[in-house]
Amino acid sequence: MMIRCSGKSGPKAVVLGLDGVPFTLLREYARQGILPNLANILGHGFRLEQMDASTPEVSSTSWTSFMTGVNPGEHGIYGFMELQQGTYKMHFPNFADVQAPTIWNILGKNPSGKGSSLERRYRDAIKGTYRSVVLNVPQTYPAEPMHGVLTAGFVAPDLRKATYPEEAYQYLKSIGYVSDVDASKAISDTDVFLGDLSDALEKRRIAFEHFLEGNSWDLFIGTVTETDRLHHFFFDAAYDPGHPRHGAFLSLYKGLDDLIGCIYRKFMDRTDGDGLFMTLSDHGFSCIRREIYMNPWLKREGYLKTDPGRQYFEQVDHGTKAFALDPGRIYLNIEGKYPRGAVKPGDRKNVLNEITSGLMALEDGEGNKVMKEIRENEVLYSGPLKEKGPDLVCTPHDGYDLKGTLAKQEVMGKAHFTGMHTAHDAHCVLPGGLETAGRLHIEGLARHILDHFAST
Amino acid sequence: MDHLSSLENKSIYIIREAYYRFKNIAMLWSIGKDSTTMLWLCRKAFFGEIPFPLIHIDTGFKFPKMYEFRDEYAKKWGLNLIVGRNEEAIKAGIRCDNVQKLLCCTELKTNALRQIIATYGLEGIILGIRRDEHGIRAKERVFSPRDDNFKWNYEDQPAELWDQYKTTASEDNHFRVHPLLHWTELDIWKYIKREKIPITDLYFSKNGKRYRSIGCITCCSPIDSSARNVDEIIHELETTHTSERAGRAQDKEDAYTMQKLRSLGYM
Numbered sequence: 001m002m003i004r005c006s007g008k009s010g011p012k013a014v015v016l017g018l019d020g021v022p023f024t025l026l027r028e029y030a031r032q033g034i035l036p037n038l039a040n041i042l043g044h045g046f047r048l049e050q051m052d053a054s055t056p057e058v059s060s061t062s063w064t065s066f067m068t069g070v071n072p073g074e075h076g077i078y079g080f081m082e083l084q085q086g087t088y089k090m091h092f093p094n095f096a097d098v099q100a101p102t103i104w105n106i107l108g109k110n111p112s113g114k115g116s117s118l119e120r121r122y123r124d125a126i127k128g129t130y131r132s133v134v135l136n137v138p139q140t141y142p143a144e145p146m147h148g149v150l151t152a153g154f155v156a157p158d159l160r161k162a163t164y165p166e167e168a169y170q171y172l173k174s175i176g177y178v179s180d181v182d183a184s185k186a187i188s189d190t191d192v193f194l195g196d197l198s199d200a201l202e203k204r205r206i207a208f209e210h211f212l213e214g215n216s217w218d219l220f221i222g223t224v225t226e227t228d229r230l231h232h233f234f235f236d237a238a239y240d241p242g243h244p245r246h247g248a249f250l251s252l253y254k255g256l257d258d259l260i261g262c263i264y265r266k267f268m269d270r271t272d273g274d275g276l277f278m279t280l281s282d283h284g285f286s287c288i289r290r291e292i293y294m295n296p297w298l299k300r301e302g303y304l305k306t307d308p309g310r311q312y313f314e315q316v317d318h319g320t321k322a323f324a325l326d327p328g329r330i331y332l333n334i335e336g337k338y339p340r341g342a343v344k345p346g347d348r349k350n351v352l353n354e355i356t357s358g359l360m361a362l363e364d365g366e367g368n369k370v371m372k373e374i375r376e377n378e379v380l381y382s383g384p385l386k387e388k389g390p391d392l393v394c395t396p397h398d399g400y401d402l403k404g405t406l407a408k409q410e411v412m413g414k415a416h417f418t419g420m421h422t423a424h425d426a427h428c429v430l431p432g433g434l435e436t437a438g439r440l441h442i443e444g445l446a447r448h449i450l451d452h453f454a455s456t
Numbered sequence: 457m458d459h460l461s462s463l464e465n466k467s468i469y470i471i472r473e474a475y476y477r478f479k480n481i482a483m484l485w486s487i488g489k490d491s492t493t494m495l496w497l498c499r500k501a502f503f504g505e506i507p508f509p510l511i512h513i514d515t516g517f518k519f520p521k522m523y524e525f526r527d528e529y530a531k532k533w534g535l536n537l538i539v540g541r542n543e544e545a546i547k548a549g550i551r552c553d554n555v556q557k558l559l560c561c562t563e564l565k566t567n568a569l570r571q572i573i574a575t576y577g578l579e580g581i582i583l584g585i586r587r588d589e590h591g592i593r594a595k596e597r598v599f600s601p602r603d604d605n606f607k608w609n610y611e612d613q614p615a616e617l618w619d620q621y622k623t624t625a626s627e628d629n630h631f632r633v634h635p636l637l638h639w640t641e642l643d644i645w646k647y648i649k650r651e652k653i654p655i656t657d658l659y660f661s662k663n664g665k666r667y668r669s670i671g672c673i674t675c676c677s678p679i680d681s682s683a684r685n686v687d688e689i690i691h692e693l694e695t696t697h698t699s700e701r702a703g704r705a706q707d708k709e710d711a712y713t714m715q716k717l718r719s720l721g722y723m
Contacts, residue, residue: 080717092713157712183719232720326722405723417721 012275014267017223022284023050023427037261051440053283057423062282068100069118069446073383075100088313104132108147125454130218186233235419276452284425289399293408294324328394328402467635474633478580487522491584509536515564517672542568552674
């Protein structure tokens with residue numbers, strides 16, 4: 001086997017993840033001159049495209065789809081929270097639950113030992129052993145040994161456990177790096193929250209530069225998550241110059257543009273422009289008109305019965321036909337699959353059809369339909385873990401934020417959040433000459449990255 | 457000297473040393489197997505009469521059997537027992553199922569202990585933690601200073617050479633003393649067997665489940681086990697590889713994750 005040294009020679013790729021940064025916003029801001037560095041990159045042989053996120057369009061699922069290049073039916077991550085098999089107990093899947101190898105593992109001769117359709121496809125095509133630096137990609141906690149450096153992104157309870165190897169943790173700690181800001185301050189202490197966001201972004205930039213300069217790498221992936229946090233609370237400020245936080249919103253984007261420019265220059269220095277440079281987001285964002293509470297709707301329509309004496313999803317009681325998890329995942333309470341299952345496997349299709357037509361008819365009180373489409377498990381997923389997935393996934397029209405909470409009584413409402421994820425407006429910046437087939441989907445990017453290493 | 461006797465000797469040395477160095481010291485007794493073993497060692501160190509108080513931090517959510525055990529042996533062994541409860545937080549209704557777990561632990565455990573330390577002016581606290589319990593505990597020292605915010609800076613602590621334990625700290629601080637640091641879970645059970653130390657039967661299997669680590673009812677989950685007595689637990693530990701506190705550590709991470717997700721509008 002040929003072992004490549006991670007020096008100046010050999011293929012190089014730099015990927016910047018910009019969590020929740022919409023295509024539409026980037027295009028508009030670049031046009032308005034708010035993002036000079038991005039505009040400069042786009043003027044030098046790169047194109048900005050709209051991209052589809054994973055289904056559902058949450059960060060844990062979408063980033064996992066990006067880093068493994070396969071669908072949830074293969075990687076097994078359907079959301080930040082799911083129920084333990086055969087129970088109503090909550091489980092928060094982490095990196096150990098990701099069942100497919102990541103691109104950095106495929107490039108690093110796969111120490112994970114996991115297999116996937118993508119891994120089989122590239123196993124022989126990737127000749128060398130390539131070193132990766134992976135910073136702040138969500139759903140990679142706890143860090144596992146790999147060929148390179150990794151510090152995990154959201155959710156990462158302990159920076160030390162989030163980081164491999166130990167020296168990288170020591171460095172991150174020394175610069176006051178944080179894996180996430182405290183979003184609970186966003187409303188109660190807005191100025192502090194906005195300050196924390198820009199500090200966190202600055203630390204991100206310092207760390208990215210440090211590892212780009214000081215560390216040998218073939219693949220570099222750095223993800224910024226401050227944008228997603230900003231959007232959840234202040235997306236209404238994005239296009240509204242009269243919004244009291246519009247200035248703060250632009251200021252974070254200015255910081256983001258500086259980071260993009262800085263990383264791009266480092267990439268050019270290292271590769272003389274002969275590598276692969278890419279930015280992407282895991283989903284888009286739009287403003288919220290209404291929050292839609294899926295479980296109260298299921299209850300109102302008679303599909304869900306709860307026992308308030310129990311906790312969280314243990315509340316699902318006898319007679320329940322379906323319940324929902326964030327954001328729009330609907331699970332049928334099938335006999336034999338769940339302890340208080342009430343849907344006979346033979347009735348599954350009927351119940352799915354009923355719920356689908358009921359939800360498709362749901363209106364917001366002003367005559368607007370809430371749902372754009374509702375798709376079944378069989379249509380969405382393929383692979384050995386598809387059974388683990390939801391029976392239905394609802395995708396709303398922009399503006400209707402689907403929630404899986406059990407704590408609400410009403411079907412619609414509004415909270416302090418102003419931004420919601422969208423599935424259709426993620427973005428990707430990629431070399432103008434890179435051939436892609438049709439509309440981009442986040443699952444497909446891993447192949448372009450691996451092709452870059454396979455072809456050289 | 458056999459292994460258990462050598463562990464015992466070292467622990468008794470540390471306990472006596474701590475009592476000698478600090479004017480005002482107390483031992484934390486959680487009623488679990490480790491601190492009950494430590495209580496046994498303290499009784500041995502002072503020939504049956506412990507010259508300092510025992511603190512039980514009571515969150516109000518302990519297993520009823522733990523309270524029974526506590527009261528029975530406090531009486532039998534003539535212990536000077538202080539029960540620490542953060543009454544204000546308990547009155548305010550803080551409990552795991554209506555606030556986040558981390559907040560619950562901080563209020564009902566950490567702050568209750570803080571109040572006791574202040575009330576009794578304690579300079580040292582003896583705790584039954586072991587190095588093999590949890591990754592972070594591997595970095596603990598036998599004598600471990602805490603600052604006035606209860607923070608422990610594990611990267612900035614004095615070296616401990618052989619039996620020369622560092623025991624000076626500024627006035628605001630208190631010292632944590634860990635006489636069981638060098639014991640493993642298996643050592644504890646073997647010693648419990650050798651000494652016939654009484655232990656609450658929550659550790660023994662009923663209907664295929666037993667508690668490997670006990671605390672608040674709300675936060676402890678039993679493990680699958682058929683070990684019905686000390687001998688069977690020893691056998692189980694000799695053939696098992698899962699972590700003793702795995703359930704509890706995961707609980708804390710889950711609590712953190714839930715708090716994070718909530719702040720972004722999930723859950």
